[in-house]
Amino acid sequence: MNDDDWTRAVLATIRSVPSGRVASYGQIAALAGRPRHARQVGRILRNAGDRGLPWHRIVNGQGALSLDRPAAREQRRRLEAEGVEFRPNGRIDLRKFGWDGSGRPAPRVKKA
DNA sequence: AACCTGACTTGGC
């Protein structure tokens, strides 16, 4: 799989995260086929800008927001609007709101 | 090509 395909897979995976749920950068990277590429996912999102992507549903492995203050505020606002709850420490309980990966795009399968 | 950076993650204290 080339980088372009992987990038598209990442975007597709992110789009498949349901409302009210969150996924980590590492999780997205792995589901898209490249474990240990969490940072690349972050870079892709930065380049992608908004583009109607549910970027706010992507958080770090601890359920915290990996953005600068201003942007994080917007991300939190959007998540709370979807029903995601933040704990007193500002983190999300991934056991409750973490996405299990179900419903993501079908694995790359050769067209019949 | 060496070196720095970063929307990350994990393991130790």
Added chain:
DNA sequence: TGCCAAGCCAGGT
């Protein structure tokens, strides 16, 4: 729980 260090890997200088 919180902070640090190290590991990670593609991009930018």
